[in-house]
Amino acid sequence: MKFLPFNKLRQRWQDWLEKRRERELAQMQERLNQEQWRNSLANRAHDADLAAGYNLSHFNTMQ
Structure with missing residues (x-):
């Protein structure tokens, strides 16, 4: 194998x-999108409970 000049080696390292970094940012963005989607579903369910007249603490007090 031929010896690679230092600059070429450094350039390959920086490219890698x-x-x-781009892959990790894409994964983080995907996780964030999934988390926001779950939160929006939970908020919609909570809003629907409130609109139906159910207070969530009501379920905790009635055993």
Whole structure:
């Protein structure tokens, strides 16, 4: 194998790091989108309970 000049090696390393950073950011964004979707579903269910006249603390007091 031919010896790679330091600059070329460094450039490959920086390219790899940049691609890795982009992949991690995409994964973080996907997780954030899923979490926001779950939160919006929970908020909609809570709003529907309130609109139907159910107070969530009502269920905790009646055993």
